[in-house]
Amino acid sequence: MRSVLAFGEVMMRLEVPAYATLEQSRTLHYLFSGSGVNVLSGLSKYGYSTRLISKLPANRLGDAAQAYLRGLGLSTSSILRGGEFMGMYFLESGFGVRSSKVTYTNRKESAFCQSQLEEYEMDVLLAGANWIHFCGISLAVTPNVREIVVALAAEAKKRGLTVSFDCNFRPKLWDSYAEAKPWYEKMLSLADVCMISEQDAIHILNWETKETDREKQMQDFLPKISETFNLSVVAGTIREVAPDGHFLKGFVLKNGDMTCSKSYRFPVLDRIGAGDAFAGGVIHGVLENLSSQETVNFAVAASVYAHTTYGDSPIAGLKEIQEWMESSFREIER
Amino acid sequence: MRSVLAFGEVMMRLEVPAYATLEQSRTLHYLFSGSGVNVLSGLSKYGYSTRLISKLPANRLGDAAQAYLRGLGLSTSSILRGGEFMGMYFLESGFGVRSSKVTYTNRKESAFCQSQLEEYEMDVLLAGANWIHFCGISLAVTPNVREIVVALAAEAKKRGLTVSFDCNFRPKLWDSYAEAKPWYEKMLSLADVCMISEQDAIHILNWETKETDREKQMQDFLPKISETFNLSVVAGTIREVAPDGHFLKGFVLKNGDMTCSKSYRFPVLDRIGAGDAFAGGVIHGVLENLSSQETVNFAVAASVYAHTTYGDSPIAGLKEIQEWMESSFREIER
């Protein structure tokens, strides 16, 4: 059983039920997630051994988060415990033409965001693993975490793990694109596999294209990214959002083979984490040595499916996704 | 007030709320249903005296089921009590392109499925009734229940009750279509009224048709079924399923008059039991001596409406359905 690591923050999500706002309700549903958690949750359901590298506070919230992650199938043996706080976000779900609203607590004070490079024992953390995944959010939160990301990626690469990096740019966490640029370039150089959008290429890498159509921009940028940063796999999606559903299409360039999935149009139950489901699907495709086309088909299907399940973390197994891909829509399985 | 009987199992439905899965939730909503229960629930709302012939365990679950059925308007005086278990199913509701998933407990060990013919006192059970309804699920569950179905139907026919039979084929409960064929033929021979699909004719009865269009297959098969088995009424629906709603169209052949309803396209709240609502509508049409066209119109409307109400058992009365049929969609009734 191959072993996949991810590095990233664990956050508590506190969601107002039934489309009400924080002013209207008295009740919240909560769960624990994070970009790394979500990628590993999907991979765990596909049968991989998964382990999260993170830090949780040494209190009841940290205990609850740890139990939740174990329930998702992740090993929590590489989660440091210490400090007092964890990042949280409140989610007021939108309806139809009304957007969802996310309100964060002070995540920069979290045990994870305050953790220091020297707390992470590379030898122990990386032992026995085949793959390690990072995302752009970790790169953004605090200088010390940024440092840990680069150090872990470099060390992992040195030890022969495959390194994947999901650009996942969050504008509010950076002062400017220019601030982000060197760090993204560093991580793209260290990575073997990356998930990136045409927007990332334009804004973060500050690249230009003559194309105005988003699909063509993707087709333009993906090979350049692969070449520039010596990446074996580059993947991304184009999403369009409408009140009654989303459109999603995936692109994968693998060993020079550039392909795209068919387009999906579908209603959305829970949007958060669906990008991580795509990343997990790509990782699975590479680990299983699927073709470029098989990889993008699976990764997009995993992502579409994740839009229809509750919570941030993908919960569908290989069989469930594959049956859904192969068969037409079935109403009730009994 | 005319009295309608149905024979069938009572099952406990345990539903994960809010589109979550069993892994994600800590809470279930439950109710009690079953094909016979659902048919009678609708007929009870239309003003008929309804009585279920079944068996429930002699414990708290049986008590709770009995109370629930009384709340639906069914007489429970013909429900045997004894044994220990009842059939249950867990429902994880799908969303959009994701299907619902049903997980059964060991229903074959239920008090009903283990009940024996000699426990059922024909004289008492059939006394004072005008109609008795059966469905193909009862025919499938266990050999002893299969025997009871046929014996009850034969005895009811002898005593002058109208016998209806809803084919309602469940592939997982039979080893093969061939195993089912003689039993279905037996029940169709005993019945005066049946609900059947073109798939049932092709697969169970092993009939052939030159038509490839489903509607034309229905129009081809219904008269043949009526003639072959000497049925006064044959009815069925064609359903198509899409993530954003269902399409439904009904067909009724009554005393040689073959008609169909208009097609409906509608979003679905709760799919289970909507076929039973159609069966109940057909029974109402026959008991009220409605025309073939009035019957199919009402039965399909009852079925469409049942897709929009919570739970397996239809809960709308005659007035509610008729107002809905007659008027265009009204938003709030106040």
Next chain:
Amino acid sequence: MRSVLAFGEVMMRLEVPAYATLEQSRTLHYLFSGSGVNVLSGLSKYGYSTRLISKLPANRLGDAAQAYLRGLGLSTSSILRGGEFMGMYFLESGFGVRSSKVTYTNRKESAFCQSQLEEYEMDVLLAGANWIHFCGISLAVTPNVREIVVALAAEAKKRGLTVSFDCNFRPKLWDSYAEAKPWYEKMLSLADVCMISEQDAIHILNWETKETDREKQMQDFLPKISETFNLSVVAGTIREVAPDGHFLKGFVLKNGDMTCSKSYRFPVLDRIGAGDAFAGGVIHGVLENLSSQETVNFAVAASVYAHTTYGDSPIAGLKEIQEWMESSFREIER
């Protein structure tokens, strides 16, 4: 900060959750609303000082209602307390093609509906206010409330407040259109601003038009209403209802300038109170001295947005509505 008053009943709404009926559930969600409450709730979120003139029973239900209204941002200092009862309505939410159903308790016996003109101290109630809003429901409930409406409106006009009147005709509360006609004419004569539909003009005012198209009827009637009753602003909407969403378009005639908004098509979470959101939007437009076009754009946007939020009372602030108007649909704000 300008001060807006409204006169109207506070009602308790008791809603069956999750699309179930009163027979199927054991749980209700409740809140407190009313046409005047809803108009003021929206205006309170836009930054106005709002005060409701009403009467609540001197018991725990009245206490709970008062606390709820304060939570919405209304001043409750002009709410009389006394009597025993309050109006309530039970809401069974429809789904898709199934309509919502509202069942009222005996609201005519409520503390508000039984209140007498002499309980209302004009000097205190109207002090310091710029605007007072009334609606046709108050005109309908009981003779004494009808008398209070007209007396308050006349007194407010005399003191220089702007008077607005939303026709809001409820057929079940009147014996006939003829009974309503003189009272509506009286209120339109006292008002400076009114919200009215083409149906109101045809049925209540008993006016005729050659137009058959609803939009053209609006364009025909609005200027006539403005002239006949000497109203500076006349506004209204045309709504069409379909199972998968509503269509809404607004019309405003302001100082002779007749304009309409664009048409919206949108899915609906909670329909009740969306007309009050439109009224609040019109009042805001007049108080801010917006153009006719700006007024109708804002008022319709506020109304569409209110269809997507839980509860009867609009809860969105100026910034939230304006951002929604200006930007295309955004999925998650984080």
Next chain:
Amino acid sequence: MRSVLAFGEVMMRLEVPAYATLEQSRTLHYLFSGSGVNVLSGLSKYGYSTRLISKLPANRLGDAAQAYLRGLGLSTSSILRGGEFMGMYFLESGFGVRSSKVTYTNRKESAFCQSQLEEYEMDVLLAGANWIHFCGISLAVTPNVREIVVALAAEAKKRGLTVSFDCNFRPKLWDSYAEAKPWYEKMLSLADVCMISEQDAIHILNWETKETDREKQMQDFLPKISETFNLSVVAGTIREVAPDGHFLKGFVLKNGDMTCSKSYRFPVLDRIGAGDAFAGGVIHGVLENLSSQETVNFAVAASVYAHTTYGDSPIAGLKEIQEWMESSFREIER
């Protein structure tokens, strides 16, 4: 199976969960009860055929109430339907030293309280019954219901039914004890069996006693009541209330034999309806021809047990109560 009738109002109970107040919550739990409902609910669980004579509004609330009562095991075939309203009460549960608070809606306007004698067809209603039960609340609500109570009791007595009457005096529903006195005397004269407290004798009947101890007062009054009104059975309880539980002791005089139960001390889950459980126990004792001692033992046990179950209506069967009486406290039955 002997058939027991009761006459009385059906009320909707709306309860704030988890000890919160109406100001603090957004959710209510609801059920339907009433003194007659509660007595019959218990008797239904003991195996009697039970039927309620009442009136419910012809709307969704009436439908929901009827379904609930059927779920309790009552026949609803003698419930008139018509009118618009039903009585309701809001329950804010006390905790420890804090009392529960009940807030009523306008029950005097309910379909039941407004029903007229001529709506009740004696021949149909009383047919086939062995017993009819009344309570003092029905005597109090409105003059027309008062008239129905007396007429039904007289007619029942004439037809040979046993008549029971639970004094159940509610001070807030009467102007004075003096107003109640002639009506209580009338009902005591018509009854064969009554439930009464020493307080009722002192305040309503205006009787005197030299005893100051409540138990001695009971022992003093019960024989006098039996003689004065020619009652074969007179029963009552003495209750004392403390924050951590209640004390209860029962008294029964049957055919001249005066006995009392042992005293119970017990914590209370739901107090409402426990007096009706005692009345039901007494009725069972008389119908089963139990001795005076057996009757009071069972009736008090049924009442104590009803304090420990959720809701107003007793839900325990004979076996459950008898096992509890016979055995010492058992922790879990598995």
Next chain:
Amino acid sequence: MRSVLAFGEVMMRLEVPAYATLEQSRTLHYLFSGSGVNVLSGLSKYGYSTRLISKLPANRLGDAAQAYLRGLGLSTSSILRGGEFMGMYFLESGFGVRSSKVTYTNRKESAFCQSQLEEYEMDVLLAGANWIHFCGISLAVTPNVREIVVALAAEAKKRGLTVSFDCNFRPKLWDSYAEAKPWYEKMLSLADVCMISEQDAIHILNWETKETDREKQMQDFLPKISETFNLSVVAGTIREVAPDGHFLKGFVLKNGDMTCSKSYRFPVLDRIGAGDAFAGGVIHGVLENLSSQETVNFAVAASVYAHTTYGDSPIAGLKEIQEWMESSFREIER
């Protein structure tokens, strides 16, 4: 109507329902409270005009908190808005011999704890008020809030407001008693009324006593405190905690008159905020010019009662508390 101010932080309480832990649940109940909020909530129910001086973040959490406080009856016009975060605490309720557990988020980063003296406009904030209340928690959180507390108290005293101070020492928020001592002495010097315990005197003030009995220590310290700091009123309680309930006794020294209440023993629903209920009771006693004995009786009754109501903030009115004090325990009020 006299106007009472309080200065203090507003916190979000997130409570796991039904005695579960954060690991076991998926749901939280939330509300907003704080020591100042609680004191004003009680006073608001007694009929005073109440206004909180605080700061809330300029986001959806701040909006929700503001709406909640208005629902409690507080004016929120003196609450600054700005910054991003608010203090939160998670509550896992104990049961029987198991203690409740509180886990805080990083409250020191809250908008309130980071607010600066210059943001508070004394002229506006103190205008029209008769009284201002502070508590020891505000003194503890951050140096800037500590500075605001002292400045506000001094300014209020100068303007003739009565100043009250509840010592409310929280060991975890201070490095040592010695660190707290000068600040407590400063506030006691500025205050007219204080709430203090014998433990505060011993540990914070570092006073000595020969008494070992807690009651005698109180009687020893209270006059000394009054003299030393020139306080007109000094009040405190002695609490003892047992699994099945608490014991509470109050002490008030007012204008040299030292009295105590009777002792109460009672089961507890919600402990948090009961000390603030005592403080509010003392303030009421002083504002109403009640005697020392009346004051302590009322304040302790208000505190005991607050242990029996849900939430941190007292919700009982004068009438409710006084009826409870005057009458023996009543079971249901209907």
Next chain:
Amino acid sequence: MRSVLAFGEVMMRLEVPAYATLEQSRTLHYLFSGSGVNVLSGLSKYGYSTRLISKLPANRLGDAAQAYLRGLGLSTSSILRGGEFMGMYFLESGFGVRSSKVTYTNRKESAFCQSQLEEYEMDVLLAGANWIHFCGISLAVTPNVREIVVALAAEAKKRGLTVSFDCNFRPKLWDSYAEAKPWYEKMLSLADVCMISEQDAIHILNWETKETDREKQMQDFLPKISETFNLSVVAGTIREVAPDGHFLKGFVLKNGDMTCSKSYRFPVLDRIGAGDAFAGGVIHGVLENLSSQETVNFAVAASVYAHTTYGDSPIAGLKEIQEWMESSFREIER
């Protein structure tokens, strides 16, 4: 980190909330437990590596159970997957003098109860473990499980694991004590550590004692059991049950040293699994080489504490229990 195994069934618990019955509710809370699960849950919180040997159905219920167990901290790598069904029980919680009621589904048909010895690969399952725990329920359910228990215990003993056995006799699962006797004797012979009650000695082992007092019977039997079956540790508790709480006292004989704990009296939140908490405490005592007195003190404290936490499975860690033992009751920890 020492590794502890347990063998036993995983059951689904479905609990009616808020003291209602299955007839009264529409909602259930569910979790997964079992005697082995509970023992390991406690040990996992104490820091041991824990692994359950069991079998779960290859469906969504099995998935949900597996996720739940991982959340408790158990390794699920030794849980076989296959078959269709799992054991379930419905829990209706008692209140005060009313007992809880448990209703089982057909557990004998569960994947676990139908599993065969040959499915269990001893080499894999027992590898790396220090201890294995069994309980009498596994011995009772089906002949094949009985066989597995004995085979696993024998094999474990052979490989040098410590074997513990909790007698945990369930009368309903055996035909007679005589049927159980040889199997219990077999397991006691194989075990190194056992948990047993004086009732087990009398009824199952058919031993006699002159003592009539339960404590003295324990003191009489424990040494005999130790000698007869060559057990290094024998432990047990005496429990007495009353409506307002339980009494518990523990006994441990370890290496010839017979001691008992102090007696506890405490209110109970959730009784199920508290015996397993005692067993886990004893195992901890032995693994940590605690003295006889320390072991019994800790084991009883763990058991008492488990009565106060929600769910079957102990959730308290070492620190939490030890702090509770050492300190007097603390009300809120903040």
